Structure formats: structure tokens, C-alpha cells
Amino acid sequence: MGKSWLRDYIIKRLIYAVIIAFGILTITFILLRVGPNSPADKYLANIAAHGGDPAQVQAAIEARYGLDKPIYVQYFEYMGNLFRGNLGWSFSTSMPVIELIKTHWIYSFQLILLASIFAAILGTLIGIYSAVRQYTKADYAFTFLSFMGISIPTFWLGIMLILVFSVKLGIFNVYYDTTLPLFSLENLKALVLPVITLGTGMLAGYVRYTRSNMLDNLKKAFVTTARAKGLPERTVIGKHVFRNALLPLVTIVMFDLGSIVFGGAYLTEYVFGIPGLGQISFNAVFANDYPVVVAVTLISTFVVLLVNLATDVSYTYLDPRIRYG
Amino acid sequence: MAEKSLKTVSESGSSSGRGTGLVNYYWQRIRRNKLAVAGLAFIVFLVALAIIGPLFTSDPTAANFDEKDIPPIGFTYLQSAYNIQTDQITTKEIHGTPKHILGTDSKGTDMLAMLISGARISLLVGLIATGIAIILGTIIGVLSAYLGGWADNILMRFTDIMMTFPFFLLLVLIVFVFGPSLAIIVLVIGLTGWTGTARMIRSEALSLRTREFVVASKALGARDSRVVFRHLIPNVISLITIMATLAIPGVILAEAGLSFIGLGDPNRASWGIILQSGWRTMRTLWWVAVEPGIMLFLTVLAFNFLGDGLRDAFDPKSNV
Numbered sequence: 001m002g003k004s005w006l007r008d009y010i011i012k013r014l015i016y017a018v019i020i021a022f023g024i025l026t027i028t029f030i031l032l033r034v035g036p037n038s039p040a041d042k043y044l045a046n047i048a049a050h051g052g053d054p055a056q057v058q059a060a061i062e063a064r065y066g067l068d069k070p071i072y073v074q075y076f077e078y079m080g081n082l083f084r085g086n087l088g089w090s091f092s093t094s095m096p097v098i099e100l101i102k103t104h105w106i107y108s109f110q111l112i113l114l115a116s117i118f119a120a121i122l123g124t125l126i127g128i129y130s131a132v133r134q135y136t137k138a139d140y141a142f143t144f145l146s147f148m149g150i151s152i153p154t155f156w157l158g159i160m161l162i163l164v165f166s167v168k169l170g171i172f173n174v175y176y177d178t179t180l181p182l183f184s185l186e187n188l189k190a191l192v193l194p195v196i197t198l199g200t201g202m203l204a205g206y207v208r209y210t211r212s213n214m215l216d217n218l219k220k221a222f223v224t225t226a227r228a229k230g231l232p233e234r235t236v237i238g239k240h241v242f243r244n245a246l247l248p249l250v251t252i253v254m255f256d257l258g259s260i261v262f263g264g265a266y267l268t269e270y271v272f273g274i275p276g277l278g279q280i281s282f283n284a285v286f287a288n289d290y291p292v293v294v295a296v297t298l299i300s301t302f303v304v305l306l307v308n309l310a311t312d313v314s315y316t317y318l319d320p321r322i323r324y325g
Numbered sequence: 326m327a328e329k330s331l332k333t334v335s336e337s338g339s340s341s342g343r344g345t346g347l348v349n350y351y352w353q354r355i356r357r358n359k360l361a362v363a364g365l366a367f368i369v370f371l372v373a374l375a376i377i378g379p380l381f382t383s384d385p386t387a388a389n390f391d392e393k394d395i396p397p398i399g400f401t402y403l404q405s406a407y408n409i410q411t412d413q414i415t416t417k418e419i420h421g422t423p424k425h426i427l428g429t430d431s432k433g434t435d436m437l438a439m440l441i442s443g444a445r446i447s448l449l450v451g452l453i454a455t456g457i458a459i460i461l462g463t464i465i466g467v468l469s470a471y472l473g474g475w476a477d478n479i480l481m482r483f484t485d486i487m488m489t490f491p492f493f494l495l496l497v498l499i500v501f502v503f504g505p506s507l508a509i510i511v512l513v514i515g516l517t518g519w520t521g522t523a524r525m526i527r528s529e530a531l532s533l534r535t536r537e538f539v540v541a542s543k544a545l546g547a548r549d550s551r552v553v554f555r556h557l558i559p560n561v562i563s564l565i566t567i568m569a570t571l572a573i574p575g576v577i578l579a580e581a582g583l584s585f586i587g588l589g590d591p592n593r594a595s596w597g598i599i600l601q602s603g604w605r606t607m608r609t610l611w612w613v614a615v616e617p618g619i620m621l622f623l624t625v626l627a628f629n630f631l632g633d634g635l636r637d638a639f640d641p642k643s644n645v
Contacts, residue, residue: 019482020482020485020486020489023482023483023485023486024486024490027486028498031498031499031502032502147360147626147629147630147633148626150629151622151625151626151629152622152625153578153581153582153618153621153622153625154582155582155585155600156600156617156618156621156622159600159603159604159614159618160618162607163607163611163615167607167608257491258488258489258490258491258492259491259492262491262493262494263491263492263493263579263582264493266493266494266497266586267493267582267585267586270585270586271604281494281497282586285497285501285586285587285588286587290501290502293498293501296494297490297491297494297495297497297498300491300494301489301491301494301495304489304490304491305489308489
């Protein structure tokens with residue numbers, strides 16, 4: 001039967017992703033139209049404050065942004081623009097939103113990537129250690145610490161790290177230096193505190209998941225078999241237990257992206273002054289620059305959607321037992 | 326023999342006796358988890374503080390510039406001031422006083438009073454928003470499982486769409502559109518946070534529908550509503566309790582995060598808003614940044630400990 005079921009499955013998942021994408025865009029559209037702070041109101045407040053004639057200004061704005069057209073025309077125009085990659089015009093920075101995002105996404109990306117790597121590697125190692133040494137003092141200590149890690153507010157952790165390592169000890173700069181070249185040791189040093197800030201919560205989560213998954217798998221019959229065969233403990237843990245515990249971890253890492261990582265990155269960027277997507281969204285909120293706020297939320301949502309899709313598909317390769325109908 | 330078994334049935338049949346027995350049983354299991362008990366104790370303490378605390382503290386919004394920059398009791402702060410007439414910088418040592426145990430901020434407002442007022446807001450937001458989310462999630466989950474077919478399909482696809490949005494960024498967008506007020510924040514968190522509960526309740530409902538006692542009650546002519554309220558809800562109530570306890574910290578952190586970036590209700594001294602002003606003055610008045618964070622941290626930790634303890638206590642497979 002070959003791989004045709006896999007192709008069918010991927011096509012099915014793609015159609016499904018397109019449906020979800022339509023849902024996301026529609027909900028965002030409705031949100032923007034029912035909100036009291038519609039774009040026209042925001043422009044109006046700005047311009048009326050400078051002595052313009054409100055009625056005239058409003059008519060001009062509505063005509064320019066197509067707000068005088070029927071709602072379904074607006075909806076199709078909104079969809080059409082997004083499909084052509086036109087995310088609108090950021091008036092607080094006077095450039096197309098897409099250009100703004102092209103210059104800033106890399107800062108969010110490097111932060112999230114480094115924090116994920118830091119958290120996944122360290123979290124898995126501590127989780128394995130804790131599971132193998134279950135009910136020892138070290139296990140209790142790590143379990144307690146991981147509780148603290150999932151409970152500590154990201155932004156407060158960032159502030160405390162700055163207070164201790166930057167203000168008191170002077171090891172790091174208080175604010176992220178945007179003039180640093182991206183691929184340099186100085187940049188890496190500047191990212192140490194932000195990565196710890198964003199990574200701690202993730203790390204603690206991964207410790208807990210790895211530990212409980214490892215413990216579940218340690219009880220399975222195939223582990224007893226492997227030990228009975230006389231395999232060294234290192235092989236039993238590394239090949240039999242860890243590989244089986246890894247798969248659920250992949251899902252958790254991907255799931256965290258939407259629920260924890262993007263929110264955490266937003267606040268981390270704000271605390272450290274990193275000019276990523278969170279920072280431009282934050283600035284846009286206070287400049288009433290609504291196309292930027294919408295664009296950042298939409299782009300993050302679509303990243304989550306694509307990552308979910310990639311996870312589902314990669315699963316079929318990671319675990320040969322999985323077959324989707 | 327027959328008499329004995331009859332007696333057992335009638336004993337376990339009295340609902341009040343069974344109820345207290347079960348509560349007692351779970352309480353015994355929770356009590357063995359020291360961290361869960363510590364968490365519960367802290368939450369009770371916090372609730373008491375939030376209710377009666379404001380009676381004993383000063384106004385958490387009142388500024389008093391004669392008493393500004395006072396550090397917590399036991400600490401000393403070196404306050405420097407520039408005198409324009411003499412063109413000199415004078416420094417003055419300020420000691421912590423028993424009148425302001427946790428110190429005051431740059432406007433002279435008592436930190437303890439602000440933290441207690443913040444506890445009120447955090448707990449209120451946490452409980453109400455979680456309540457809305459859990460009720461909504463239960464309704465959607467039950468409807469999805471019982472209606473089935475296209476209704477189930479639509480409800481679950483809608484759940485998928487809501488789950489794809491990164492939670493915090495969706496909150497930022499909605500609060501940006503509707504404006505920052507406490508009511509909006511509570512409503513938004515409640516109306517977006519139901520997805521996990523809906524999925525869980527739906528899968529529980531689907532599996533319970535095929536269980537013998539549900540099939541039996543249906544065979545006896547029970548309506549769907551009776552099955553839902555007599556069998557389904559009582560069976561998932563422990564799961565709902567765990568989910569709610571573990572959801573509260575996320576809600577409290579979301580509100581604090583929104584307040585911290587300036588999207589909170591500007592008229593209330595929530596922990597996030599105190600932290601925001603503390604962040605601005607952290608190089609000098611470090612305690613204004615440290616104290617609200619400690620309160621947030623301990624509160625979230627307490628709910629996580631309690632939630633974890635509840636999960637172990639309700640899980641018949643776990644050995645407490």
C-alpha cells in the first residue's frame with residue numbers, strides 16, 4: 001500500500017489548516033469591526049485633537065480605508081489584502097507593516113530559538129536524571145525547583161535578573177544593545193539574561209514532563225525484557241525508555257509555543273528592550289497603530305498553525321506505529 | 326446474608342453520609358501532601374487578607390510626599406536630592422519604620438496597603454475569569470458530545486481555532502480593541518480560556534455515554550438532561566476542580582502581565598501595575614519592584630501546589 005495513506009493524510013491536514021486559517025482571519029475581522037475603538041475612531045481622535053473638522057475627516061478616512069463600503073465587501077477586501085501579503089500601513093512608523101515585520105522578526109526568532117534549545121536540552125537531561133534517581137534528595141530538589149520554575153512570573157524574573165546581574169553586579173547591560181551584529185559573541189552575551197528569563201518556565205515544564213514520561217515508560221514490560229536480556233542500564237534508559245518518552249515531549253514543546261512561549265517572549269522583549277515583534281506590537285498599542293497590533297497577533301497565530309501542522313506530519317516519521325486514516 | 330447486603334445498600338444510599346465520607350476521604354489524602362496543605366494555607370491567608378486587610382491599612386491610592394521612599398523595615402535607603410538654591414546634592418539616610426512595614430513608593434503610598442488591594446484584584450480576576458471559562462467549557466463540551474454530527478464538528482473546529490491563537494497575544498489584541506477595564510479583562514480571559522475544559526469534558530462525556538450505568542439509566546427512560554446532571558457532572562466534578570485550580574495561576578499571571586505592559590485597569594492598584602511603576606524606579610527603590618513580584622510568585626506557587634495535590638488525591642491509582 002506504500003505511502004499513499006501518508007499523502008492523503010497530509011492533504012487532509014492541509015485542507016484542515018486552511019479552514020482554521022479562515023476561522024482565525026474571520027474572528028479577527030469581526031473583533032475589529034465590533035470593537036468600540038474602530039480604526040476610524042482612533043484616527044479621528046488624533047486628528048480632531050489637532051483642530052480638524054471631525055465629520056469631514058471621518059468621511060475621508062472611511063473612504064480611504066474602505067469603511068464606507070458594505071460589510072461583506074470590507075470582509076473580502078480584508079481577506080484579499082492579507083492573501084497578497086498586504087498587512088496594511090503602519091502610520092506611527094510610516095512604513096508598510098510587512099516591512100516593519102521583516103526588520104524585526106529576527107530578534108524574536110533568535111530569542112525564542114535559543115530559549116527553546118536551552119530549555120529542551122537542560123529540561124530533558126534534568127528530567128531523565130530525576131526519573132532514574134526517583135525519590136532521592138536530588139529528585140525532590142529538582143521537583144521542588146521545577147514547581148518554582150513554572151510559577152515564577154516571566155517578567156518579574158527578568159526584572160530580578162536585571163536588578164542582580166546588571167544593576168548590582170554590572171555583568172550585563174540593563175538594555176539590549178540593538179547595534180550589535182546578530183551573529184556575534186557580544187550579541188550572545190546580551191541574550192543570556194533574556195534567554196534565562198524566557199527559558200526558565202519552559203525548562204521547568206520540560207523537567208516535569210520528561211520525568212513523568214520516563215517513569216511511565218520505566219514500568220513498561222519492554223524495559224523489563226531489555227533488562228532481562230542483560231542490556232547495560234545505559235542502553236535500557238537511552239534507547240528504550242528515553243526514545244519512547246521523547247515523542248510526547250515533542251508535542252508539549254510545540255503546544256507550549258502558543259500557550260506560553262509567545263506570551264513570554266512578548267513580556268521578555270518588553271523588559272529587556274529587545275526590538276522583536278512583541279516590542280513593535282507594544283509600541284503600536286500605545287501609538288494606536290492598529291494594523292501593527294493585528295499583524296503581530298495574526299503572524300504569531302499562523303506560526304502556531306504551521307508548527308502544529310509540521311508536528312502532526314513529522315509524527316508519522318518519528319513514530320512508525322502511527323497511521324492516520 | 327441478604328439482610329446484610331440490603332443494609333449496606335441502604336447505608337451507602339444516604340446521600341449526605343456518602344458525601345461527607347467522600348470529602349473526608351479526599352481530605353485525608355490531601356493532608357498527607359505537605360506542599361498542597363501549605364498552598365491551601367497560603368490561599369486561605371491571602372483570601373482573609375484580601376477581605377479584612379483593607380480595614381487595617383491606609384488608603385492604597387493616597388499619596389503622601391512627606392513619607393516617600395521609605396524602605397521596608399530593617400533596611401536603610403540613601404536618598405539623594407538636588408537643592409536648586411544651594412546647587413548642591415544632599416543625601417539623607419531613610420530608615421524603615423514600623424508604620425510602613427513594607428515601605429512606601431515614590432509617591433509615599435504604603436506598600437502593604439497596595440499589596441493587599443492587589444490581592445483583592447488578583448483573586449477576584451482569577452476566580453471569576455476561571456469560573457466563566459470552566460462553565461463555558463463544560464457547556465460547550467457537553468453540547469458537543471451530546472449533539473454529535475455537524476454541531477459537534479462545528480464546535481470542535483471553533484475550539485481548534487481558539488486554541489491556535491497565542492493566548493497572551495489574543496488578550497493584547499482584544500484589550501487593545503475594547504479598552505482596558507477590569508470587567509473587560511475578566512470577561513476576555515473567561516471567554517477565551519474555555520478551550521481545554523471543553524475538549525476534556527467532551528471526551529469524558531463521550532466515554533461515559535458508553536458506560537453500563539449510563540446505558541442502564543437510559544434504558545430505564547432517563548432523559549439526556551438527567552444523564553448529564555445526575556451522572557456526567559458528578560463524575561467529572563473532580564476533574565473540573567483540578568482544572569480550575571491549575572487554571573487560576575495562569576489567569577492571575579495573564580492579568581498581571583497585561584497590567585505590567587500598561588493594558589491593565591489604570592484605576593486599580595493591581596500587582597502588575599505596582600510592578601510596572603516599581604520597574605521604572607528599580608535602580609533606587611528596589612523594594613517596589615521586588616514585593617509585588619514575590620506576592621504574585623507565592624500566589625501562583627500556592628495554587629500550583631494545591632492543584633497538584635488535588636490531582637494526586639483524586640487519582641485512585643496514585644499512592645499518596
